Amino acid sequence: MLSTPTIPTHPTTPFYPLKLLHYSQPKSQAIQQRNPILVGRDFGKSRMASLGGFGVKSQIGSSSSTVDGVTLIEYMGKRGIGLGDDLVVLLEHIQYACKRIAALVASPFGSSLGKQTTLGGGGGTGRDAPKPLDIVSNEIILSSLRNSGKVASMASEEDDAPVWISDDGPFVVVLDPLDGSRNIDASIPTGTIFGVYSRLVELDHLPREEKAALNSLQTGTSLVAAGYVLYSSATILCISFGSGTHAFTLDRSTGDFILSHPSIEIPPRGQIYSVNDARYFDWPEGLRRYIDTVRQGKGRYPKKYSARYICSLVADFHRTLLYGGVAMNPRDHLRLVYEANPLSFLVEQAGGKGSDGKCRILSIQPDKLHQRLPLFLGSSEDIEELESYGDVQQKVNPGYEV
Numbered sequence: 001m002l003s004t005p006t007i008p009t010h011p012t013t014p015f016y017p018l019k020l021l022h023y024s025q026p027k028s029q030a031i032q033q034r035n036p037i038l039v040g041r042d043f044g045k046s047r048m049a050s051l052g053g054f055g056v057k058s059q060i061g062s063s064s065s066t067v068d069g070v071t072l073i074e075y076m077g078k079r080g081i082g083l084g085d086d087l088v089v090l091l092e093h094i095q096y097a098c099k100r101i102a103a104l105v106a107s108p109f110g111s112s113l114g115k116q117t118t119l120g121g122g123g124g125t126g127r128d129a130p131k132p133l134d135i136v137s138n139e140i141i142l143s144s145l146r147n148s149g150k151v152a153s154m155a156s157e158e159d160d161a162p163v164w165i166s167d168d169g170p171f172v173v174v175l176d177p178l179d180g181s182r183n184i185d186a187s188i189p190t191g192t193i194f195g196v197y198s199r200l201v202e203l204d205h206l207p208r209e210e211k212a213a214l215n216s217l218q219t220g221t222s223l224v225a226a227g228y229v230l231y232s233s234a235t236i237l238c239i240s241f242g243s244g245t246h247a248f249t250l251d252r253s254t255g256d257f258i259l260s261h262p263s264i265e266i267p268p269r270g271q272i273y274s275v276n277d278a279r280y281f282d283w284p285e286g287l288r289r290y291i292d293t294v295r296q297g298k299g300r301y302p303k304k305y306s307a308r309y310i311c312s313l314v315a316d317f318h319r320t321l322l323y324g325g326v327a328m329n330p331r332d333h334l335r336l337v338y339e340a341n342p343l344s345f346l347v348e349q350a351g352g353k354g355s356d357g358k359c360r361i362l363s364i365q366p367d368k369l370h371q372r373l374p375l376f377l378g379s380s381e382d383i384e385e386l387e388s389y390g391d392v393q394q395k396v397n398p399g400y401e402v
């Protein structure tokens with residue numbers, strides 16, 4: 001059992017202060033009484049329980065509301081899942097940053113920020129110039145990680161090199177602050193992806209630049225935690241600390257992430273493939289055969305597969321995690337460090353697989369921070385079947401415009 005983590009350095013008032021909430025009894029007691037699924041077990045094995053399954057009673061708009069649910073911080077700090085206080089504090093800051101990004105992507109002003117494609121363009125100049133949303137999101141997260149006091153270095157998809165933050169920070173964070181930002185003007189879902197490693201103390205003697213880079217190039221098997229936040233009709237933070245994958249849904253009335261999907265188990269077989277199939281004629285023979293086979297219902301699973309492709313990695317991955325199937329980008333496009341490793345960690349913890357078409361993503365030693373590779377994530381049986389076609393990595397990459 002852990003002690004209460006130290007108070008974070010950001011304001012603790014609810015982010016969406018719609019109503020003051022009144023609890024008729026201590027919250028922990030209420031959780032157990034109203035949510036039998038949580039009593040005496042580590043949140044049970046129920047798959048994809050809905051918020052309703054957790055007895056959420058929200059009467060937003062009335063003078064009193066009762067909301068029961070386990071928040072992310074309660075889950076980490078009070079459920080004895082063996083996480084250190086340092087990690088709890090770090091996650092408190094990451095979730096805070098993601099709530100700010102969630103508000104930004106949903107705001108009318110956020111959308112106009114997203115339209116700026118160069119830092120100097122638009123209505124301002126120099127430091128006052130509007131910035132693209134992915135840059136703003138990057139700055140929001142960097143600031144939160146600095147405030148946490150728990151981070152040695154941050155490597156972001158948005159930066160050429162990692163930022164060294166503090167010599168004694170216990171963690172190294174890798175992230176894509178706002179994936180899918182090209183979709184933002186159409187209000188299509190976007191997401192933040194992150195991975196957390198322990199700082200390699202044996203590198204402490206090296207110059208900052210060098211140790212920042214090497215710390216960020218750890219293999220995915222060394223991840224301490226990984227997660228994503230989906231900004232969609234709901235804002236969902238999905239995380240694994242190495243013992244299952246769990247998702248928390250943002251309750252906009254309190255600003256808390258509430259446990260909504262404990263112990264997610266991806267179905268071993270799905271009926272959905274997710275890929276940009278405008279690239280069909282650039283695909284290798286094996287991948288074409290695989291897709292042609294499953295969509296005709298002639299694969300190992302004798303049902304015709306459906307296609308779903310949002311073109312926003314977090315959203316496509318989230319659906320795959322819940323419904324099963326395979327989400328892929330067969331060309332060298334997605335990044336090993338910022339995207340493939342964290343998502344592979346999550347899918348493996350949910351019982352699925354992450355592959356580059358030939359081998360397990362988590363066992364690949366990154367040699368460059370921005371290294372790109374083909375990525376296949378999904379149900380174990382679907383990934384195995386896909387890999388059996390051998391030739392599934394797209395080598396032709398003719399510089400697609402969009």
Ligand SMILES: O=P(O)(O)OC[C@H]1O[C@](O)(COP(=O)(O)O)[C@@H](O)[C@@H]1O
Nearest residue numbers: 179180181276311312313329333402
């Ligand atoms: O153009 P493709 O190959 O369909 O790639 C789409 C993928 O690229 C992404 O937009 C990420 O690309 P960026 O990192 O360049 O933004 C993902 O969200 C999406 O899954």
